[in-house]
Amino acid sequence: MLLAQLAGADPSCKTFVFEGEGHTLGNALRAIISSYPGVQFCGYTVPHPAENKMHLRIQMSHGKAVDALKRGLEDLIKVCGITLEKFDTEFTNxxxxxxxx
Structure with a gap:
């Protein structure tokens, strides 16, 4: 669940805070978003094991960071759907x- 966007005036460079998420979502989004044209940096941190939060930072050379995040989430949903389809097919076989x- 997206908890917040950390304050910053530049729409091309944002940090998003996800509550209840960790390395699984962070690494998957980082891998997908990093491949997009215009992305200069995409990385994530889990600030502390006792905090149930993940910070995702996106820096663009052009475009808005929030648009890259939206696209990354949509593409991750597609990847998961394809993975489930292939698993179900192979499991049935x-x-x-x-x-x-």
């Missing part, structure tokens, strides 16, 4: 092969 034995 595996069960069919083993039930015939």
């Amino acid at each position: 595996f069960n069919q092969q083993n039930s015939q034995s």
